[in-house]
Structure formats: structure tokens, C-alpha cells
Amino acid sequence: MSTPHTVSSDLVVIEAPRRPSLGQRAGIVLVSAITLFALFGPWLVGIDPARQQLERYLELPSLGHPLGFDQLGRDMLARLAHGARLSLSLATVSVLSAAIPGSVLGLLAAWRGGWPERVLAAFADAVLALPGLLLVLLLSAFTPGGFWPLYVGISLALWVEYFRVVRAASRILLASPHVEAARLLGFGPLHIVRRHLLPELLPRLFTLMRFGFAGAVLAMSALGFVGVGLQPPTPELGVMMIELLPYYGEAPWLIGAPVLLLFLTLLGLLLLAPEREAA
């Protein structure tokens, strides 16, 4: 929660609208560039990422194929673009489907109190006690290589932090004088959520979601890397890394590409943070 910019107890200074810092602007540029690449890259490259031309095995980058070809003679740029699209959209969906129910449940728990809150909190603690990746591994064991267990598993591991943060912050807000005043003035729950809770909660949720997104991309890559996540030949960043690792010595740019893309995505997301982090 940002504190009002008050210079002293008895002097109120009207603050100028804050301009994004240099770091934030860099973050905005990075994140939008990567988003555009993931959205339009596959279409712009226009090459099937699964098409093998074995004779072009590990071919060097050229004008028509800026990243060259991989170990099976597939166009590397096409694979990178498809990989970015898949990894980033899966991460977005996982984060949203963790954040929305997590926040709603947190809000309900804080609002309702009593036994529903205790039950939800106990469930959240139980989920928290399991390492997140273990949960995904467990689900993936039933349907190896599938998309759904990966997605459900990551959401299940991630919703707890939204629940906990929203519940803790809402409890404080619901006990505050301004909510008390709103109740006395006859306002209902919807108004209180919209005007009193959400404006305070959203900056924190945004922070959590940025970190959660970074976590989801990493988790998926890690799972792909250990061979539990999506399976080859699906162009997913983690899968690509494991496939290309043996060729590190001969063609380092091949494995370098997904690693750099992942690094830049996470860097961009972390740079988006307001200078004084809200949460």
C-alpha cells in the first residue's frame, strides 16, 4: 500500500502524477516486444516448426534463416516463435486461473470469517505444504505429456499465495473506518469491494501475478527439461533446451536462443515493478 505523500503532519503536498521510471520503461519495451513476437512471430516466420530437413542438420544462421537449423534440420526461428507462443500463453492462462479463484476465495474468507475461513485456510496450508512442482509431477503421472495436467497443476500450486495475500489485506481493510462508514451509509458488498477493497488489492495482485507468471514459465521449462511436461516435438522452451543441450559445443546459439528469450521475459516482468513496490 503506498502511503500518502505527506511532507509533515500538518502540510499536505499534492503529488504530481508519477512518470514511469527508466527501469519500468525498459520493462514495458521488453514485455511488449516479447508479447508481439509470441503473438505474430509464428505467422511472420511462416515456416512449419516441425518440418524436418535432415540434410540441413545444424546449418549455420543465414539471411533467410537467422537462427539456422536444429539437430533435426528444423528452422530454429520458427521453433522459437512457436515455443514462445506456447510457453507464454500457457503461463498467462495458469496465472489467471490461479489469481482469480485465489483472490475470490481470499475475499470470501475475509468477509465471511468463522468456519468457512478456517476450512479454506487449512486447505490452503495443506496445498502449501506440498512443493508446487511435486504437485504438477503427481498430476502429470496420470497423463504424461498432456497439456491439462500441466495447466491444472500449476494453477493449483499457485492459487494459495493469492488467497493468502487477499485474505490478509482484506481483513485489515474490512475493519477500517472507511468500510465502517460505507456500511453505515447503506452501501452493499459490491460497492465495498469495488471502491474500498479492489483499489487497494489490485496493485498487490499485479505484483504477485508478475512473479507468478515468471514462476509459471520457469516451472514449465523445468518440467519440460526433466521430460515430464510437454513432449517433443512440441516447440516449448524447456523442451527445446533439453533437446539442444547435447549440441551446446557445436551450435551454442541454438540452446542460447530459448534461454535468452526466457531470461529477457523474466527480466522485463521484474523491471515492470513500480519503483516502490506495492506489496
Place this chain on the structure above:
Amino acid sequence: MNPALVVENLAVLLGDKALVRDISFTIPAGGVLTLLGESGSGKSLLAQAIMGNLPAPLRCEGQVAIGGQSTAAADQSSRHAGWGRRLALLPQEPWLALDPTMRVREQILETYSLVGKAQKRGARGLAERALASLGLGDAARKYPFMLSGGMAQRVAFLATHAAGAPVMIIDEPTKGLDADRRGEVLELLRAAQAEGMSLLCITHDIWLARQLGGQLAVMLDGAMIEQGVTAEVLDAPRADYTRRLLAADPGSWPAGQAASAGDVVVRVDGIAKSYAQHTLFAGVDARIAAGEVVAVSGPSGSGKTTFGNIVLGLTKPDSGQVERASGLAPTAFQKIQQDPGAAFAPRIRLRQSLRDLVELHRLDWSRLEALLGRMRLASALLDRLPHQVSGGELQRIALARVLLMKPALIFADEPTSRLDPVTQQDVFALLLEHVRASSCAMLLVTHDADIVRSVASRRIGLSGAT
């Protein structure tokens, strides 16, 4: 001997706008200067400028000499080395500055050994003797949350004082305190004075200024408009503004008139409330009628606010009943909160908050405009966020918001304890005017016996039973 504190031509600037200007004064060794003025007059800025901890966008000019060592006011960091040793600051509500995870003795010890540079063993003895001398011997092993307000205040005072700074700046030491606590604060300050400390005391509290004696300076809009011997200034103020300030002190308000009570709006029968093992009150009966101003009195911690919240229906009593007169709207009972800054949704512009209310109850916006006009509030204020409006203005907006609901009962919970005397008088005048005009009842909680005497037609006593 050098004077303890000399300030020459001090100014505090934001851009090229002077927030505080032409401040010059001298406090002799062992002397007292009290700064009196309303919120926004720049008192606290002046203290920050002398300490050298003005926040970034502000600059200052002039000279500050502490114990004969002169520094340019602008060179703020030059005074940091003397913090605690040559110059100390007791902040507002100083108990908030205590470390909640440290025992009292360790906190005091820290000041002796780290700031005062006493030997570890010597420091322990010093700390214990100092605690005992303030009657805190038993508190040494406690944590701050286990202390009463008065004890915490003494601990904070000791922590400020322990490194032996000969000059202490004290910011609003009696803000929001009841008469007993104010007396304790005065004793502390007098004891410090008797040890030869020099004090710069910033306050709204005219009673405290008179008791401290010494010199008095009155501030208005960042300048000193009157300066002299305290008793002389208070008895024969020369500036108009000083006269207004003195008249605004609740001590000089006229005594209240008995109100003609109308129909009973709420009956309270035998209510009791306790938290854990602590009984706040039990068996309280009350009838509150339209047109009455009923003060809830009792020592601090006796549950005055809880009582009001039970009457409003915000808190459930453990036993007993609260019965509203029939035919009242659910929103007929309203509350004016102690801290107006916390009474509005913090990130929503005031105009939006009020428009939501008008739309919810299908009210007439022009009625609100009229109310704001009578509160002498410019409509442009509504385009700001709550924290961008001063406390006095915000409290008047809160009052307009409550009156818009045509309440049958207003519970005013310390409505002015965070406001300065002129604003306080203003808010009370408006509050009473509207309570009388709309024949609504008012339940008032205040620590200030003078306000009760002047405003209330009747009182309900809470004994503070344990």
C-alpha cells in the same frame, strides 16, 4: 554560557514558495520556547528543518546554532551527528516509535550505550536508575504493548532523553490525551527543565503552554506573528489571530444550554461488553432523545467507543438490548470518525465517493452542494483524493456526508481530537448547528472535559469496571 538553540532567518522552501519564513529566536540554556499555531502553520516543518530531516523536495535557508555551534540550515546533514547527543526530538504519539519486539530496559540501554557511548556495564545501571526515577522500575522487563499509554509515553521520553541531549524538540506532546495524561506529560517536561534541559515545544495546547512558562511564539502561515513571555502573550495578546486562537480553546467556550429533548430515538437496556477477561462495562441503560447532545464519559479504556458502536449496531453487546425507535431508516444512525483521513475510501476521489452515495439513495446532488456550501467548502476540493485534503476540511466533508442521510442520531467519536483548536471550534460549531437545526440526537465521545461542559446537555458515565 552559549544559548542552547539560536535560529536566525530560517525559511523552508518548496520550489520558490516559502512554506516557513523569517523565523528567528533564541532559547537560553534551560529555557523553554513554545510554538503555538494551527495545522498547516508550519510548526512541524520548522522542527524538521532544525533537526535536519526535511523530506527531499523541501530546502531550507538561514542559520541554526546548537550550543554555540553554528551551521547553515541548508546543510542538513551537519546536524545529524548531534542527534540524541546535542539535539533530540520527541515525536508526536511517541509510543508508536518504541520497538514492539524489544523489552523496555533494552531499548533504553541501547540509547545509553550506542548514542550516549556509556560503557556497557555503566549503561545498565544508568538505565535502571533512570527507569526507577520515572516510576518505571517494574516495567523494565515488559514489552511496549504491555504498558499503559502513560507508561509508554514515559519510556519514549526516556529513550529520547537518555543520551543527554541538552536541547529537546517536542512535537504535540499532549495531542489526543485526556486531562490526567496531559498532567503526566507536563510533569515530565518540568522535570527535564529542572535538570537544565532546553525545550522547544510545538503544540496546540494553550493550557500546556501556560504551564510551561518561558517564551511563546505564535505561528500563522509559516511566519511568527507574535513572540514574547508566555504569560504576557496569553494574557494580553496583541495580534488578532492570537486572540482568535485563545478564544478557540475549549476552556473558553461558553457553557452549554440544556436542550429540549424530543422523542426517544434509541433505548439501551442493560448492555454489557467484555473482551477476553476484561469487562468494559455492564448493566448500562440509556435513553437518547432527538435534539440532545449526550456525552459518554469515562477513563481511557472504559469502552466509550465500543458503547457508541453498540448503539449504532456495529458491535453486538454480550447481553442487553438496543432498540431503535420504529420507523427509522436503516441509515438513520451515523458516525463521525476520529480520524477523517481514514473515513473515506483512500484511492477514490471524494467527488466519486459522494456521487456513489447520492446515486445509491437517489438523493439530490444539489442538496449536497448546499451542505458543502454551508460548511464553507469549495467544490474543487472534491476532485482530490482524501489524503490531499486537510483534516479540518475532510472532517467537514464527512459531516456533510452524514447530514445528507438526514440522521436521527450521530455518534461523534473524538471528532476533533486530531484537529487544531481553531478548526476544532469550527467543526463543533457546524456540528451543533446542524444537530439543532435537524433535531437529531448526538452521542459524543471526547477526552476533553471542557468540550463536554460546553457542548453536552447530559452525560452517560462508564465506570471502567474491571
